[in-house]
Amino acid sequence: MDILAERPVEAKPLLEARSLRFAAGGQTLIHGIDVAVEPGKRTLVMGANGSGKSLLLRLLHGLLTPSSGEVLWRGHAPDRAARRAQAMVFQRPVMLRRSVLANLNFALKVHGLAGRARADRAQEALEMARLTDLAGHPARVLSGGEQQRLAVARALVCEPELLFLDEPTSSLDPASTQMIEDLVNDAHARGVTIVMVTHDMGQARRMGDEMIFLHAGRVAERGPLDQVLGAPRSEAARAWTQGRLYTATDH
Numbered sequence: 001m002d003i004l005a006e007r008p009v010e011a012k013p014l015l016e017a018r019s020l021r022f023a024a025g026g027q028t029l030i031h032g033i034d035v036a037v038e039p040g041k042r043t044l045v046m047g048a049n050g051s052g053k054s055l056l057l058r059l060l061h062g063l064l065t066p067s068s069g070e071v072l073w074r075g076h077a078p079d080r081a082a083r084r085a086q087a088m089v090f091q092r093p094v095m096l097r098r099s100v101l102a103n104l105n106f107a108l109k110v111h112g113l114a115g116r117a118r119a120d121r122a123q124e125a126l127e128m129a130r131l132t133d134l135a136g137h138p139a140r141v142l143s144g145g146e147q148q149r150l151a152v153a154r155a156l157v158c159e160p161e162l163l164f165l166d167e168p169t170s171s172l173d174p175a176s177t178q179m180i181e182d183l184v185n186d187a188h189a190r191g192v193t194i195v196m197v198t199h200d201m202g203q204a205r206r207m208g209d210e211m212i213f214l215h216a217g218r219v220a221e222r223g224p225l226d227q228v229l230g231a232p233r234s235e236a237a238r239a240w241t242q243g244r245l246y247t248a249t250d251h
């Protein structure tokens with residue numbers, strides 16, 4: 001018998017950070033981080049204010065250039081196709097001064113879709129985000145919850161393989177949060193890999209497969225969410241899960 005065949009197949013990371021460091025204003029803010037994002041998983045990034053969560057997301061997505069180290073997409077430097085396979089949703093949605101539908105159409109146009117295919121895809125996205133009735137409204141007059149639904153729909157409409165979300169529900173009420181979580185979970189069920197920053201422990205338990213816990217620009221802990229929350233090894237993550245205050249200057 002081939003003993004190699006009995007070994008579990010290791011999933012290759014979709015995205016990897018190797019010795020990622022970022023400095024600005026004479027300060028090192030991200031200190032040589034190594035992380036891997038597994039395909040098809042929902043990886044949550046948690047940690048205190050200022051621990052570097054947004055910076056890490058921006059570095060992984062290629063919006064910031066690392067001072068040293070590298071980000072790899074399927075083991076290689078990200079090319080144009082890799083960038084097109086990723087999308088990001090920010091804490092505060094940035095809407096074009098156009099209608100809801102035009103915001104979706106614009107994203108699809110940039111992605112190279114035209115004609116019937118574009119119209120059909122935009123319609124599906126409207127339905128998915130429950131925004132069909134608001135299709136003709138200026139996007140900027142929508143409520144915060146509706147804008148964030150549009151932002152998630154606009155990110156998903158081009159069918160990314162990887163979706164980054166930076167605290168997408170931090171200013172939303174429970175009903176709006178639920179709708180965003182449903183959109184993200186539906187995308188995940190269709191195979192989209194998720195990397196999401198959240199401060200919300202309930203959301204982490206509802207949505208996380210893997211956890212990266214940052215403390216002062218370093219990875220304090222990472223692993224399966226149940227393991228990190230159930231038996232945290234680092235003091236920073238332990239304090240967090242127990243609801244204790246633990247400041248960035250504690251070590």
Ligand SMILES: Nc1ncnc2c1ncn2[C@@H]1O[C@H](COP(=O)(O)OP(=O)(O)OP(=O)(O)O)[C@@H](O)[C@H]1O
Nearest residue numbers: 024025029047048049050051052053054055056199
């Ligand atoms: N361009 C920059 N120049 C200098 N300092 C920066 C820059 N961007 C971020 N920082 C600092 O880096 C640290 C990490 O910022 P980051 O936004 O990643 O934190 P965070 O973990 O996302 O925090 P929060 O939970 O408050 O959103 C902060 O102290 C921030 O002030």
